[in-house]
Amino acid sequence: MRTSRCILYTAVVTVxxxxxxxxxxxxxxxxxxxxxxxxxLESMRDRRTSLxxxxxxxxxxxxxxxxxxxxxxxxxxxxxxFKLVKVTPPRAEGMRxxxxxxxxxxxxxxLRRLARQSIFAPSxxxxxxxx
Amino acid sequence: MFLKIKSPRIALVFVIFLGLLxxxxxxxxxxxLFRSAFLLKLAAKQQTYYLELEPKRGDIFDRNMRPMAVNxxxxxLYGVPPQVKDKQRAARVLHETLGLDEGFVMxxxxxxxxxxxxxxxxxxxxxxxxRALDIDGFHFIKESKxxxxxxxxxxxxxxxxxxxxxxxxxxxxxxxxxxKGTPGWTFVLxxxxxxxxxxxxxxxxxxxxxxLVLTIDEIVQYIAEREVDKIFQKYRxxxxxxxxxxxxxxxxxxxxxxxxxxxxxxxxxxxxxRRDRVVTDYxxxxxxxxxxxxxxxxxEGKFTEEDKIFCENGEYRVANHTLxxxxxxxxxxxxxxxxxxxxxxTTKIAQKIGPAAVYKYAKNFGFGTGTQSGLPGEVGGVxxxxxxxxxxxxxxxxIGQEVCVTALxxxxxxxxxxxxxxxxxxxxxxxxxDKHGEIIKEYGPEEVRQAISPETSKRMRQxxxxxxxxxxxxMAQSKxxxxxxxxxxAQKVEANGTYSHSKFVASFIGxxxxxxxxxxxxxxxxxxRPYYYGGVVSAPAFKMIAEDVLKYRQMNGAPVx
Numbered sequence: 001m002r003t004s005r006c007i008l009y010t011a012v013v014t015v016x017x018x019x020x021x022x023x024x025x026x027x028x029x030x031x032x033x034x035x036x037x038x039x040x041l042e043s044m045r046d047r048r049t050s051l052x053x054x055x056x057x058x059x060x061x062x063x064x065x066x067x068x069x070x071x072x073x074x075x076x077x078x079x080x081x082f083k084l085v086k087v088t089p090p091r092a093e094g095m096r097x098x099x100x101x102x103x104x105x106x107x108x109x110x111l112r113r114l115a116r117q118s119i120f121a122p123s124x125x126x127x128x129x130x131x
Numbered sequence: 132m133f134l135k136i137k138s139p140r141i142a143l144v145f146v147i148f149l150g151l152l153x154x155x156x157x158x159x160x161x162x163x164l165f166r167s168a169f170l171l172k173l174a175a176k177q178q179t180y181y182l183e184l185e186p187k188r189g190d191i192f193d194r195n196m197r198p199m200a201v202n203x204x205x206x207x208l209y210g211v212p213p214q215v216k217d218k219q220r221a222a223r224v225l226h227e228t229l230g231l232d233e234g235f236v237m238x239x240x241x242x243x244x245x246x247x248x249x250x251x252x253x254x255x256x257x258x259x260x261x262r263a264l265d266i267d268g269f270h271f272i273k274e275s276k277x278x279x280x281x282x283x284x285x286x287x288x289x290x291x292x293x294x295x296x297x298x299x300x301x302x303x304x305x306x307x308x309x310x311k312g313t314p315g316w317t318f319v320l321x322x323x324x325x326x327x328x329x330x331x332x333x334x335x336x337x338x339x340x341x342x343l344v345l346t347i348d349e350i351v352q353y354i355a356e357r358e359v360d361k362i363f364q365k366y367r368x369x370x371x372x373x374x375x376x377x378x379x380x381x382x383x384x385x386x387x388x389x390x391x392x393x394x395x396x397x398x399x400x401x402x403x404x405r406r407d408r409v410v411t412d413y414x415x416x417x418x419x420x421x422x423x424x425x426x427x428x429x430x431e432g433k434f435t436e437e438d439k440i441f442c443e444n445g446e447y448r449v450a451n452h453t454l455x456x457x458x459x460x461x462x463x464x465x466x467x468x469x470x471x472x473x474x475x476x477t478t479k480i481a482q483k484i485g486p487a488a489v490y491k492y493a494k495n496f497g498f499g500t501g502t503q504s505g506l507p508g509e510v511g512g513v514x515x516x517x518x519x520x521x522x523x524x525x526x527x528x529x530i531g532q533e534v535c536v537t538a539l540x541x542x543x544x545x546x547x548x549x550x551x552x553x554x555x556x557x558x559x560x561x562x563x564x565d566k567h568g569e570i571i572k573e574y575g576p577e578e579v580r581q582a583i584s585p586e587t588s589k590r591m592r593q594x595x596x597x598x599x600x601x602x603x604x605x606m607a608q609s610k611x612x613x614x615x616x617x618x619x620x621a622q623k624v625e626a627n628g629t630y631s632h633s634k635f636v637a638s639f640i641g642x643x644x645x646x647x648x649x650x651x652x653x654x655x656x657x658x659x660r661p662y663y664y665g666g667v668v669s670a671p672a673f674k675m676i677a678e679d680v681l682k683y684r685q686m687n688g689a690p691v692x
Contacts, residue, residue, distance in 0.1 A: 028322075031320075032326065035326075035327050046204035046255075046273070047255060049201070049202070049203055049204060050203050050204060050254070050255045052198075052201070053201055053203045053278055053280055056197070056198050056201070056280035057280040057281075057282075060280055060281045060282075060284070060349075061284075061349065061350060061353035062281055062282065062283075062284055062353060062356070065353070065357065
């Protein structure tokens with residue numbers, strides 16, 4: 001009786017000890033996984049920042065002027081307000097508005113559009129009034 | 132005794148084991164009681180390391196939250212020379228991939244060191260190219276680099292940060308304490324293979340720097356820079372400055388200096404190009420200062436627009452100094468004196484109202500003291516108190532001589548005339564925000580004083596509109612809008628103290644539209660050639676800037692159809 005109880009206690013202690021060791025090993029394994037995932041996340045964040053910087057540089061009015069307008073010998077000209085028809089963009093419900101365009105007019109989009117028109121469709125620059 | 136050991140051999144073995152047991156027991160007790168602190172410290176040192184966590188430097192945005200200064204991750208390549216098996220091949224491959232000099236790489240790899248820098252702050256694509264080569268003994272360290280997407284746009288205003296991300300110039304330096312943030316720290320657990328293990332808790336996270344939101348508008352800045360570049364090149368000028376202000380708030384919408392420099396590569400430009408001339412350089416303004424004399428005369432009630440002033444047919448003596456007009460005039464009305472920019476007529480006006488009034492209104496318009504715009508290096512200019520005026524000063528100060536001003540002071544003064552006489556403090560930073568966009572500190576419009584009465588302001592606006600319509604500023608005329616302003620052509624002072632006949636400062640200050648002003652603009656060109664009149668050199672640039680900025684602002688506020 002005494003021997004069997006002793007064996008039982010020993011078995012329980014052994015199982016608990018093994019579970020503790022297993023748990024610690026898993027924690028370490030997860031630690032490695034988390035570290036790897038964090039590195040990937042950080043790398044992707046860095047990549048995003050780098051791409052955002054490139055995008056902002058390309059969208060810079062100076063860059064648009066230099067690369068798009070000057071190359072085609074076009075002179076950038078700010079359109080007069082009466083020549084502009086502003087149309088509310090179709091927007092799905094819940095769609096977010098980009099930062100900086102909440103006021104309605106997006107100057108950089110305007111510049112891009114203007115550049116595109118100057119290069120690809122110069123004859124479609126202006127609408128005429130129909131009597 | 133419980134045991135009776137008969138065999139002496141067994142007894143010996145028993146004694147040996149017993150002795151070992153006692154030895155280990157004593158060792159255990161000794162370690163636990165006397166050496167535990169030391170050993171724990173040693174283990175911690177081997178298994179964990181201290182890591183300083185770099186905070187993210189705050190960004191700088193324009194008024195529409197378009198980034199003007201951001202942080203970009205870069206990668207610095209270093210080598211561990213003992214690990215590099217074929218140094219010759221490594222040098223050749225790096226030359227082919229990054230364009231590095233083979234000799235330079237070899238020299239670095241032959242150093243008896245465990246760590247040598249090969250290339251600092253490489254871009255993402257370069258890093259990927261080198262990684263793909265999979266050369267033994269080369270590794271990367273990530274470093275943050277301050278980057279400026281608009282390169283030289285508003286370069287002197289923004290300034291730049293150095294390799295260690297510390298602000299060295301412009302707003303980067305002035306607001307460095309807000310932008311830089313606070314570093315954090317952590318202990319990282321590592322295993323026998325020196326692999327990091329994310330188990331240890333971060334003990335002190337870094338606090339990212341705050342961001343600046345400027346009053347500058349990227350598009351207005353672009354328009355101003357484009358026009359300044361044209362005149363800067365066309366007239367082969369030594370320097371050029373433009374300030375665009377919102378007359379009602381004092382917000383600086385654009386601030387341009389030429390020559391400029393690329394913020395991403397400041398070391399390639401002379402230090403002269405880094406100077407924010409708009410606030411650091413003062414000069415004799417010449418005829419643009421006549422707006423002060425005219426405003427004083429009207430505000431004091433000593434003159435009306437139609438009062439006649441005899442302009443002495445182009446020559447007039449004040450003490451031992453003879454004044455001249457560019458074109459000789461007989462009698463001119465007060466309005467014509469300003470629109471034709473008669474030095475003699477203006478001096479006669481000043482003589483009637485007295486030096487004290489000229490000085491008082493010059494102070495009211497903010498001359499002689501800094502504008503407190505918050506831009507680093509701002510100077511207050513020179514405005515001598517009446518007590519130290521010489522006998523000839525009354526023929527000099529009212530026409531913009533013996534007085535020194537900055538371009539920003541001129542813009543703020545003409546903005547006061549446009550804003551019903553209210554002098555607004557010009558400012559360039561409108562808010563400091565945290566990374567979530569919460570405002571930490573806000574700067575708003577600040578009325579400093581009533582420089583002149585609203586009635587005088589209204590009358591001055593009409594007189595300055597006449598300058599553009601029939602006077603010296605005709606080249607600022609627009610088919611689309613009515614503009615108002617004042618031309619100025621100031622002789623520069625030579626090293627020997629005499630006025631130069633070959634070096635001039637051509638200026639035009641004004642506002643638009645004339646009847647309901649929105650923006651004030653100062654265009655200053657230093658030493659233009661061959662033409663040097665403000666009405667010829669600066670006025671057309673004013674017109675172009677004002678027209679496009681007004682169109683842009685109208686588009687911004689146009690209703691959606």
